[in-house]
Amino acid sequence: MQETQGKSLMESMLLRAVRPYKSGQCDGGDTVDILIDRGVISRVGRDIVPPRDIPVVDGGGKLVLPGLVEAHTHLGYSFLGLPWFRNNVGSNLQDKINAEKAEIKRRRIDFQLQAERQLAHSLALGSTFLRGHVSIDTDTGLEPLEGVLRAQEKYKELLEVQIVAFPQAGLTSRPGTIALMEEALSMGADVVGGLDPAQSDRDPKGSLDTVFGLAQKYCKPIDIHLHEPGELGGFSTDLIIERTKSLGLQGRVTISHAFCLGDLKPADIARTLDELAQNQISIMTTAPAGRACPSAAQLVRAGVTVCSGSDGVRDSWSPFSTGDMLERAKLVAMRNNFRRDIDVELALRACTFEGAAALGIADYGVEEGCSANLLVVPGETIAEAVINHPVDRIVIKGGHIVARNGSILENTLFG
Amino acid sequence: MQETQGKSLMESMLLRAVRPYKSGQCDGGDTVDILIDRGVISRVGRDIVPPRDIPVVDGGGKLVLPGLVEAHTHLGYSFLGLPWFRNNVGSNLQDKINAEKAEIKRRRIDFQLQAERQLAHSLALGSTFLRGHVSIDTDTGLEPLEGVLRAQEKYKELLEVQIVAFPQAGLTSRPGTIALMEEALSMGADVVGGLDPAQSDRDPKGSLDTVFGLAQKYCKPIDIHLHEPGELGGFSTDLIIERTKSLGLQGRVTISHAFCLGDLKPADIARTLDELAQNQISIMTTAPAGRACPSAAQLVRAGVTVCSGSDGVRDSWSPFSTGDMLERAKLVAMRNNFRRDIDVELALRACTFEGAAALGIADYGVEEGCSANLLVVPGETIAEAVINHPVDRIVIKGGHIVARNGSILENTLFG
Secondary structure, eight states: OOTTSOOOOSOOEEEEEEEEOOTTOSBOOSOEEEEEETTEEEEEESSOOOOTTOOEEEEEEEEEEEOEEEEEEEOSOOOTTSOOOOOOOOSSHHHHHHHHHHHHHHTTOOHHHHHHHHHHHHHHTTEEEEEEEEEOBTTTBTHHHHHHHHHHHHTTTTOEEEEEEEOTTOSTTSTTHHHHHHHHHHHTOOEEEEEOTTTTTSOHHHHHHHHHHHHHHHTOOEEEEEOOOHHHHHHHHHHHHHHHHHTTOTTSEEEEEOTHHHHSOHHHHHHHHHHHHHTTOEEEOOOOTTSOOOOHHHHHHHTOOEEOOOBSSSSSSOSOOOOOHHHHHHHHHHHTTOOSHHHHHHHHHHTTHHHHHHHTOOSOSSSTTSBOOEEEEOOSBHHHHHHHOOSOOEEEETTEEEEETTEEOHHHHHO | OOTTSOOOOSOOEEEEEEEEOOTTOSBOOSOEEEEEETTEEEEEESSOOOOTTOOEEEEEEEEEEEOEEEEEEEOSOOOTTSOOOOOOOOSSHHHHHHHHHHHHHHTTOOHHHHHHHHHHHHHHTTEEEEEEEEEOBTTTBTHHHHHHHHHHHHTTTTOEEEEEEEOTTOSTTSTTHHHHHHHHHHHTOOEEEEEOTTTTTSOHHHHHHHHHHHHHHHTOOEEEEEOOOHHHHHHHHHHHHHHHHHTTOTTSEEEEEOGGGGTSOHHHHHHHHHHHHHTTEEEEOOOOTTSOOOOHHHHHHHTOOEEOOOBSSSSSSOSOOOOOHHHHHHHHHHHTTOOSHHHHHHHHHHTTHHHHHHHTOOSOSSSTTSBOOEEEEOOSBHHHHHHHOOSOOEEEETTEEEEETTEEOHHHHHO
């Protein structure tokens, strides 16, 4: 087996004896072999005889999942690999923004290095797709983005990274930010971010017109952080729906968090979910245990694409996230009180197939014709793999083994 | 080092270079040595010279916690060590009770074996104290209790187990159950259990009078499962408080779950917490992510002892719990949105010092005079140990190393 020789991805290999996960099925399928031809799954079947000279990897009857989708994290500001951050930050938003800026300065954070550490960490746990928000802010300027762009480039063969230009300190309310956002999008940020148009920018119409205007000008999708609660969040959601519809941006807009969908009145939630579904607006939820949030089951029933993410991984905002999207599926299941295997599978779907749909990832899955981005993990059922989220993992990207047991195979990286 | 030789507990050893956790402190203390003399911490200090011939264990500067307290689980019905239970159980209480009975029968569950597996598992993760509910039911009779009592006896040197006689299918509403409860208490069950006096027994007064009557007759503490929501749960809580007060049972009563304390009106919650504190009634919360539950911060502020537990570990009710009380502290923190180190420490306190208070455990802590039941775990701060809940652990019971890295040292057990 040549798993650590050379970094050329898009390789060929035969993965023997694995049980593929398909969306909506709570057991892995029958045990099959998977033939990968230059990074693409070319055959799934029994007793495949491999072409000469390609590596053969024994899956030992384990499950094989498509690469996990980390649909919402922040890049550049994680403290992964650094001493523990003793969190004594106040509870309001401004406290948190100030604390982050102070800590970034105090620790002289190297944005590229921290982004790389986080990408390596996510990949090692099986995420082969990741959407990361990078703060675009008149204080720090474009330095964080520059570092994260370099990390994205360095990892491009290993992990598909989408960078969101995220106006964390305010967009229209903070002079100079719009120009920075334009620069960020010109430099290569992949997605236009937004933030609480009412509570942060104090001007829901102006804020959202700006976000949607940038998306049109630069032909990029949109991903808006919406923490606004109850009826206020419902109003902002309506404004997002109206613009998505009138500008024909169906399938290009994600609302992240959307806490209001957990505490609006039931009839308002039902109407809003229908309109989100009609306009193909995806909802990203981390499924926080400590506050109201959208019901994953309700979203799915309404036909809304629901994806999930870690949010910040070990940063000054919160210490909890490990960046493990299998564990995240467990947290989604726990938050939604999903105890049945069939419901736990729905939670994993948010971290796989639904995430791929939200992020516009093509050729996703464990079927012939799909890209060979795979995670091999033990589990009698999908639920067992999610709930144990074991360290025992093999991560395959482009037909190449890139990580085992939670660690990147270093030779694979940039060797 | 003689860690696997002989099973006689109450041994002597020197634990070098550890940082003791004290209640209310979010860093470990200064690095010290801990001298253990026949199962008791006899000295804590620097550069202790051990008496000849006692084992010396290097703590490597790690944290040392008192043994974790699992204050609420169920014993005998776990599927640990068995094939994955494909959960397809309906959502109401009767569905769950029926499914459990059917699965216990189908799998021909050996109650003693499953209890032993669970005790070994908990101990390996650092719990040295455990309160386990055992179903007392006219269908299964006393067979589950007999098995669990044998497991308790077998593990008595390794783990302090309190058995709750728990009338899961109803107490006064199910003829024959009271007699079985009396038999269970005579046989050695340590605690009188109860269950939803209104929703299950349909007779709050009759049900609670029976529970408190049994507690008086057999001189045992009380631990009542209370799932009843809102004002109904508030009423049952009031009845429990009234009986605790009038019978002088302060410090002897625990209410488990008490979901109503998460959804009563704020003023009612405040009044109830005050009365719980005055009557030294403890609250056990698993901090479920998927439903209203008591706020750990509110309980502590009101002076109510708050402990935590895993509830069922891998049973037919729910697949989520691992039985790891360090992970549980993380879930308590997440449910309460505790992000600061000082708040995460409060979550761990529920799984250590507060749990010990609720269960009436004497000589608890990492100080001179305390029993040497300890968990050595890496972490710069308490929060880091909780949030990482790493596998790297040394578990000491009675001055004897009984587990390392999540596995029992087999020779220690019954060798």
